[in-house]
Amino acid sequence: MKISNFLKRVFYNWHVKLISLALAFILWKYVDTLNQKEKYVSVDLTVRNIPQGYIVTSDIPDYVKVVVKGKEDTLSFLEPEDLEAYVDFKNRYIPSGSLPVEIVKKNLPKGITIKEINPSFLSVRMEKEMVRDVPIIPVVVGKPANGYFLEDIYTVPREVKIVGPESVVSELNSVYTREIDISGIKETVEKQVPLIIRNSRVKLLTDRNKVKVKIIVETRYLLKDLDNVKLTFKNLKEGLKVKNSELKIQVKLKVPIYISKDVVSSDVEAYVDCSGIERSGEYGVAVKVSPKIKGLIIGDYNPKIVKIKVEKIM
Numbered sequence: 001m002k003i004s005n006f007l008k009r010v011f012y013n014w015h016v017k018l019i020s021l022a023l024a025f026i027l028w029k030y031v032d033t034l035n036q037k038e039k040y041v042s043v044d045l046t047v048r049n050i051p052q053g054y055i056v057t058s059d060i061p062d063y064v065k066v067v068v069k070g071k072e073d074t075l076s077f078l079e080p081e082d083l084e085a086y087v088d089f090k091n092r093y094i095p096s097g098s099l100p101v102e103i104v105k106k107n108l109p110k111g112i113t114i115k116e117i118n119p120s121f122l123s124v125r126m127e128k129e130m131v132r133d134v135p136i137i138p139v140v141v142g143k144p145a146n147g148y149f150l151e152d153i154y155t156v157p158r159e160v161k162i163v164g165p166e167s168v169v170s171e172l173n174s175v176y177t178r179e180i181d182i183s184g185i186k187e188t189v190e191k192q193v194p195l196i197i198r199n200s201r202v203k204l205l206t207d208r209n210k211v212k213v214k215i216i217v218e219t220r221y222l223l224k225d226l227d228n229v230k231l232t233f234k235n236l237k238e239g240l241k242v243k244n245s246e247l248k249i250q251v252k253l254k255v256p257i258y259i260s261k262d263v264v265s266s267d268v269e270a271y272v273d274c275s276g277i278e279r280s281g282e283y284g285v286a287v288k289v290s291p292k293i294k295g296l297i298i299g300d301y302n303p304k305i306v307k308i309k310v311e312k313i314m
Contacts, residue, residue, distance in 0.1 A: 037072045038115065040065055043083045045101070049090040051126070057165045057201060058125040060087070064101055070112035082107045087122055096125040130166040133159045136195065136211060137174045142183030144217050147258030150182065151218040155211045160195065164202035172202060180213060188216045219295065221254040226265045231287065231306065235275035242274075243309040251289055254297035267293045272306065280311045 042063045050056060064085045068078060084104040098121045103114060136155040144150055160175055177193045192210045197203070231247040249270050255263050269292055272285040285308060289301045 038067055038069050039078065040067055041078065041080055041083060042066075043080055043085045043103070045085045045087070048086050048088045051089060053129055054126045055129040055163075055165055055201075056124060057127045058096075058123060060122065060124070061119075065118045066103065066114060067116035067118070068112050069115045070109070074109050074111045077109050078112060079107075082109070085117070087124065089124075089126075095127070096123070098122065099124050127165040127167060129163060130169040131161060131163045131205065132169050132172075133161055134172060135159050135174050136177065138177045138180060138193070138213050140180050140182050140215075142181045144182055145184045145186045145258075147220050147256055148186055148217050149220050150215070152216040153180075153213065155193075155213050157211065160211070161205035162197070162202050163205050164199070168199055168201055172199070175204075177211065177213060180215070182215060182217075185215070185217055188214070190214050220257045221297070222257050222260045223299065224253045224255045224260060224263060226251045226253065226263075226268060229265045229268050229270045229289075229301075232269070232271040233274050233308070234271050235273055236310075237274070237278065239313055240274075240277065240280070240310050241313050243311050244307075247306055247308070249287060249289075249301055249303060249306075251301040252299040253291075254299055256295045259293070259295065263293070263296065267291065267296065268298075270301070272308065274308075274310075277310055282307055282309050 043066050045061055045064050047056060047060060066083060066085070070078075082105070084106055086102055086104070087099045088102060089099070101117050101120055101122060103117060105114075136158060138153050138155055140150070140153060155177065162169060162172065162175065164172075176196050178196055180191060180193055191213050193213045194210050195204060227250050228248045229251050231245075231249060233242050233245065236242065251265075251268050251270065253263065253268070268289060270287060270289045272287055274285065277283055277285075284305050287301065287304055287306055289298050291298060
């Protein structure tokens, strides 16, 4: 009897009580919603499962913005590393299309939900990947010092492998070095110089982005004639002398341009070796010529054999 009366009280106006309970729940959810905040998080974006032999040619952002929702004290514990964003090319071989941005909740604190992902879809394009060897072209600025010239310049290695979209790599015929300033140099030098690729879709297939550049610098020469180079006589035996000792020869020189105005006959040594002469008489002896100044190059000289008269000293 008592149980019957209790049940009657419980179920009396049950529809009103049920509505009241629903309203109470809705009110609780509303109040709970008022206590929730929103937060923007920049999440790193990765690309997964690109088909072998293909490359993504569209611009993929480095990160996406994710709007999360939760209580303020809970949101304070959220770190960008708690989420991971990615687009997945698995089983997708279309050259272009739209892919959804997926979110992995790695260590998402309890009570936090994802409200929005921006962008939530990415327009993507794929293209066949191409690998190719291209020559390296060194880029120079400036000029060597006065009196010198650039004889040659080359890189080691002379070629490098590049990889990228077929449509781009097939049209790329060379890779350039960073500018090399050769202003004022006077000798051959070697430098390690970075390579420059201006198309961000093309990459170098090497662990290093520098190459050795050899810059060969040579002296610039002028031809100069010396008409009165005096002969000297070496190793003449004691008691002998050369009667016609005022002999002179003509010498043709290659002279560095930076000293050409200062070179005179005394800067060249012309002589004959008299060590084989034992007595008086006339002899035909070979003339030898050598420079006294570093950088001079003997071109030609005349005569190459001279007649000398040797006599005893009285």
